[in-house]
Structures are given as structure tokens and as C-alpha cells.
Amino acid sequence: EIVMTQSPATLSVSPGERATLSCRASQSVSSNLAWYQQKPGQAPRLLIYGASTRATGIPARFSGSGSGTEFTLTISSLQSEDFAVYYCQQYNNWPRWTFGQGTKVEIK
């Protein structure tokens, strides 16, 4: 099983600031990495796939980078609606997806 590890567990950021979230895979997943956003009581929403491609309708302030085992999700200027939990997911070992444990982005 490919283990996905996210850091930090919680990120405290002020509105308008930049947020940088990390995800590490226990073995290479190439660029088969996605990011999801989940708000309380809601289903996750796809933000990024292919490590860096924004999904339909996702604002340009969300960007993804990385390949192999190290990945980053950057939110360039946090808006109030961006405070949520973010999960990375590998699909290199499709269909046996594995997800990170999540990073909570909270208001500082």
C-alpha cells in the first residue's frame, strides 16, 4: 500500500495570506496525485489532478506542483471560503487509491 503523509496537520493562516500544504508518498506515484477540499458536513471537492491541473471551475489561486514522492498545494491568497480540510490522493496504484490524513487550514 502506498502511504500518503500530509503536513502540517493544521495550518493557521490569515485571510489574504499564502498557504502551502505538503504531501509525501511512501513510493513514487509519478504525477498521479490529486487534491480535494472538504468543508464540514460536505463531500470532498476535486481541486487538482495530475499533480498540477486544476479541475473545472477551480479558481487560479489554487495551484499544485511536484512529482514522484513530494507534492505541494499552494493557495496564493486565502479567501474566507478556503478554510477547510485538504486531502491529497494517489491514483498511481489505481484503483487502490490512498489518501493522506488531511491538513486543516484554519483562520489565524
Add this chain to the structure above:
Amino acid sequence: EVQLVESGGGLVQPGGSLRLSCAASGFTFSSYSMNWVRQAPGKGLEWVSYISSSSSTIYYADSVKGRFTISRDNAKNSLYLQMNSLRDEDTAVYYCAREVKVVDYWGQGTLVTVSS
């Protein structure tokens, strides 16, 4: 508009059974592979099972293999998850998920609680 609506969750005793359903609309259901993904209370996401568009290929997570059965009825635009021999650790919100290698649409989830 793509919609996935799960139903069938509830409270069940350990060792019991439950059948989840997912009604799909707004897209050609028979053209897409589907998955179930679960989330224990306050925890992260766990992939449970996969079924191809024609039901010819099925996969399960090791944690549910031999206990859960995924199926679909393309004529009814529906996905199912039969869950037997339920354990405390199966308590979770179960999401129906449309797949294009990643999940592009999720249902709202249905809560399954396994407790005596």
C-alpha cells in the same frame, strides 16, 4: 447537472447487514466506473470498492474483502453496496463516487453506524 444520491444507511448491530444504494442522474451512468469511499467520524478518506462501467471488473479494499459486495444496475442508473458481517470499524459516512481516474463527483454520503 450531475447528481449522486446515497441512501440505506442507519444503525446496525455488529455482525449485521445493510445495503446502500446510490441513484445517479445528469450523466450517462453506464459510461462511468464507480466507487465507494468511506470516512469514519472525524477521520480521513478510505477507498472501499470499485466497479467498472460494465461490471466486468471489481476490486475491494482488503478491509472489506469477503464481507462487502459492490454491484450496479445500469438500466436503473444505480450503484449498490451490500455490507455483511459489519464491524464497529465499518462505522463511517459512505460516499458514492464517480471516477475518471480520480473522483470528479461525490454524493452527499450516507451514515452507517455499527453499534450494539
